[in-house]
Amino acid sequence: MAFVITAPCETEKAGECATVCPVDCIEEGSDHFYIDPDICIDCGACVAVCPVDAIVEEYELTPEQEPYLEKAEAYFSK
Template sequence: MSYVITAPCEGEKFGECVDVCPVDCIEEGEKMFYIDPDICIDCGACQAVCPVEAIYHEEELLPEDQVYLEKAKEFFASR
């Protein structure tokens, strides 16, 4: 399981989540930040500092936000 960055982050450039991640699993993409679901340790540090409340645990995603988990997987698979 991992945390997932969702729609409110699109177009934002804050990045507080990157600074607090203890395993460096968050990277900035072209339109938003992504959390690598294979590296995330479920610590929740990123969720606590997100200024736009865009980060949710994978199990708490709304059906319409599942696409953001898939986008994160695709982003890291292409690296």
């Protein structure tokens, strides 16, 4: 997984990330958006347009943000 959408999206859910994604790898969940790691091409377009800086590269996640990686993995494993 290249990018993970974290806590700031829960209160914003603006959706610019999904609109700009060239491969449609971002889906809206019940609480925030999720990036499908199997479709994502790591272009970073979503990062550039996120109004709340909610999108983080996986290797830059802080311990507090780790649960969002787990949530994304669970979301796409259904």
